Amino acid sequence: MNYCNLITIFAFINLLVSIPHGYSNYVETKAGQFFSSGHTNNWAVLVCTSRFWFNYRHVANTLSVYRSVKRLGIPDSHIVLMLADDMACNYRNPKPATVFSHKNMELNVYGDDVEVDYRGYEVTVENFLRVLTGRLPPSTPRSKRLLSDDRSNILIYLTGHGGNGFLKFQDSEEISNMELADAFEQMWQKRRYNELLFIIDTCQGASMYERFYSPNLMALASSQVGEDSLSHQPDLGIGVHLMDKYTFYLLEFLEEVHPASQANMNDLFKVCPQSQCVSTPGHRTDLFQRDPGSVLITDFFGSVRKVEITKDTINLTSPVEPPIKRSGSSDIQIESLTYVDQLPVAEIIHQQDCLEANVTRCRRKQQRTRKLNCQVVEKQTA
Amino acid sequence: FRLSSLIGHISTCPSLIGQCCQRHPGSVDEFQEELVIRPLHSGDIYASFQFRTLWDTDFLQEGQKVSHYRLFPKSLGQVLSKFSVRELHISFTQGFWRTMQWGQPFIPSPPGAELWVWFHDTVSDVDGNWKELTNVLSGIFCASLNFIDLTNTVQPSASFKPLGLGNATDHRFLRYATLPREIVCTENLTPWKKLLPCGSKAGLAVLLKSEKLFHSSFHSQAVHIRPVCQDEQCTSKAWELRQTLNVVFDLYTAGQGKKEWSLFKMFSRTLTEACPLATSSKVYVDITDNPELFELSPATPLLSQAVVLGDRRTYSVFDLTRAETFGQLRSLNLLLRWKGDGGEMLRPLLHAERYVAGFGLQTGEIHTVIYNNHPYRAFPVLLMDSVPWYLQLYIHTLTVTSKSRDNKPSYIHYQPAKDRHRPHLLEMLIQLPPHSMTEVTVQFERALLKWTEYTPDPNHGFYVGSSVVSALVPSMVAMNTNFTQDQPLFSSFVPVKEESSYFVRVYTEPLLVNLPTPDFSMPYNVICLTCTVVAVGYGSFYNLLTRTFQVDEPSLPLAKRLANLIRRIRGVPLLT
Secondary structure, eight states: OOHHHHHHHHHHHHHHHHHHHHHHHHHHHHHHTTTTTTOSSEEEEEEEEOSSSHHHHHHHHHHHHHHHHHHHHHOOGGGGEESOOTTOOTTTTTSOOOBBGGGGGGBSSOOOOOSEEEEEEOOHHHHHHHHHHTTTOOOOOOOGOOOTTTTEEEEEEEEEETTTTTETTTEEEEEEEEHHHHHHHHHTTTOSSSSSEEEEESSGGGGGTTOOOOOSSSEEEOOTOOOOOOOOBBOTOOOOOOOOOHHHHHHHHHHHHTTOOOBBHHHHHHOOHHHSSSSSOEEEEOSOOOSSGGOHHHHHOOOOOOOOOOSSOOOOOOOOOOOOTTTTTTTOOOOOOOBOOOOOHHHHHHHHHHHHHHHHHHHHHOOOOOOOOOOOOOOOOO | OOOHHHHHHHEEEEEEHHHHHEEEEEEEOEEEEEEEEEEEESSOEEEEEEEEEEEOOTTTOSOOOOOOSSSSSSHHHHHHHHHHHHEEEEEHHHHHHHHHHHOOOSSSSOSSEEEEEEEEEEEOOOOOOOOHHHHHHHHHHHHHHOOOTTTTOOOOOSSOSSSSSSSOOOGGGGGEEEETTTOOOHHHHHHHTSSTTTTTTTGGGGOOOHHHTTTTSSSEEEEEEEEEHHHHHHHHOOEEEEEEEEEEEETTTTTTTSSSEEEEHHHHHOOOOOTTSSSSSEEEEEEEETTSSEEEOHHHHEEEEEETTTTEEEEEETTTTSGGTTTTTBBBEEEEEEEEEOOOOOOOSSEEEEEEESSSEEEEEEEEEEOOOOOOOOOOEEEEEEEOTTTTEEEEEEEEEETTTOOOSSSSEEEEEEETBEEEEEEEEEEEEEHHHHHHHEEEEEEOOOOOGGGGSGOOOOEEEOOOOEEEEESSSSOOOSSTTOOGGGGGOOOOOTTEEEEEEEEOOOEEEOOOOOOOOOHHHHHHHHHHHHHHHHHHHHHHOOOOOOOOOOOHHHHHHHHOOOOOHHOOOOOO
8 A cells, every 4th residue: 555655646746747847848849830930921922924815814823823822811911913914804804803713703813802013014024023132113112012021931923924944024025034043042142031932834834943043942833844834714705714724723722721721832732733734733842941741831822820819918008199289370360261263264364475475575576565464484394 | 808808998999089089179080971873864874972081180281290090091191291292183094984975074084094283382303202102102002103204294384273272373383194094993992992981891882892883884983182171261271082983884784774773783782871980971863854764762851952063953862870761671772763765965065075087107187176065155165185205296287276267275385295205285275166166186297116115015006195175164053152061072072163154174085096016026037038138139149240250171081080190290281
């Protein structure tokens, strides 16, 4: 019995000792999870580079990725969306203000709450590279800037028409894979990203990531060099192809991802095998530090915040005092203000006479024009 | 239970704010919303939303920055104070307003984007402020307003007087620009809706669904900011922000051919409540042509008469702040059913058209036609034309004819264009004779642009912005010159100075002209072909000139050649 007691006391003491140890382990694993991915904010740059109505599918591609990214938590202020042409309000669109991704008009990826930052003629190679590297003119508004820092995970999605080593912008210019690789190197040197995921859906897309040489880059493409990416299905009501195969299956995959899902990059690499896509999607992970199996989809597509719930009370500050009305305004006698005459005919004709008088003075004709109360006509700045 | 105390604490805050605001009545801002529905004779229906925020504050006061924003959007307030803006008018329009079928709009706007701004006279660099302002606005409204630069900005000398309070009008502080190519879509509506105090969650703004609004003949959304009188004595200024949205639904595309309209058919929504932050929330339906043209249900006893655009119209008023407006179902769905044919609409007194005449890609002629449909009154109009530099106008060919006689304008202001720097500006004050058509023609020549200046789709053509015709049109009924607080918003936009006429602005169509375009499609093939032709042609010519012919000896048989070889070694003359 004494022996039994001793064992129970010993077990009890063991338990007492291991509980705080277990608790500290729990805290450490939680802290480890908190900092495992290394990023604190998410950005997305989504670009559609094609113009004209028959390239409807490229706009639909970009908008479906935009929709998924917004749904998983990245706010509009952290998304730079560039659409080279307007399909939703195009006069050829039988259903205005909509862009569909599935035939029979099942899913409207344009939605009711969309903010396009660069549209129409603004989508050029120069603007794209300026957005990436941050070298924008000082008066550029915030919504058009990529204000990322060294703890940002950035998702870059490009779609359009491309070839071996280039991507066509708006049918008039091209960006080459070397320019893109150099832009990413500039971003790395300026510490503008923590990790970067690059997805491209064009013909021969794998050629665009061949030349990357900066660290922490992962790239996916819809087809290998020498292969064409194909479009998915036409809609007979709208009359054009609605989506490209790769992005269609990517959208289907992303629709099943929710902010708490644990799907990782290996699942993303399996999206659209050759049996579905006809082209062979490729990926490149040699520049990426972490193992792709440990990278969550939401690290790039979502903006998952880790929150701590607190049970302490917080004191709100006292309400803001409105600014004191300017004193002295009631003392001075103010005459009533008036609106301006919208079409003062007499004054306008008087202006003409003044102009003519000035002209005659210039010609030094010494004519005694009647005394006009002309204001000093300042030289108009060019 | 700590959380509930927190909620309790928060809920007492609005009452605190209400109390503190009552202590300082002047600094309160108020919000009013209004929807006017006007059925048109052709079976279409015109809906005009106006959202007005009035705030007594001074953005331009030196030293004191406005920091506490409530109903007035902070993004616009900061823009006003940073750039010292006195008045700002921006509009985005899709479609063209057909004056002959629809009458005059409450707030006119040209197709595309239009921006005109009056700066305060303390500004020293107006062009610099203008450039930065367009960039900031392009970010706020998700539009390509950054394409506004000196090549499409003009400084009108007599048009576009300020619509707000003020005395001095030095036109050096005015800038006007228009982008006729600008597309309007949901991405412009989204930030516009976010400027409203209730967003699109309550009040009249729940009706603003983009799928229905853009499936229309005409859609125009605008923001107008100006200083106005705060009260009837007009001793102090208040800032007014008006957000207006005009839309005309077409009978055949949105109406499926049936002359029957309801709020649900137009907007796919019904009204359930007023915006809680609004002091007044009303729906006006124009029933002047009722009961001959159409019938309205639910009927309402509230009627209001207003003189707008020179005509006295009667309106049925639905006040959304009263619960009984919504009836049993707690939702308001107005139904308008047409009865028989409409008959003729009253012809609008002022109407303008513009087109390009001529053929080929070298020259052309711009014709602007202005109609005065008043039977016996003549009135002056101010025509403003802003033509891009690549259409080189020949002003010596300018003719203004009315009733096939020359009509000399009493005021002409012309600023010629400078290639790649500034556009043409032509302003004329023309007296229109009664019941007449006035035609203004000017010839132009098309310029050849540098190859980098062409857009990616140059074969579409290049747009020329609308002309603006501003006029004081004689009114049929006496206009109301007094300013009253409870005047409906749609009749109080343009200040009325005299009873006998009202101010109206008519925009013409924008022009689409083709410039001589190089063939961008096959440069490589063209170079190859050209080089081949040049090589073959030049090569042959060179050969002809420099080639000399020599008679060639016939070749010897093998035996004689061997013998020649031996003879050469021996040094003896050769055989032939």
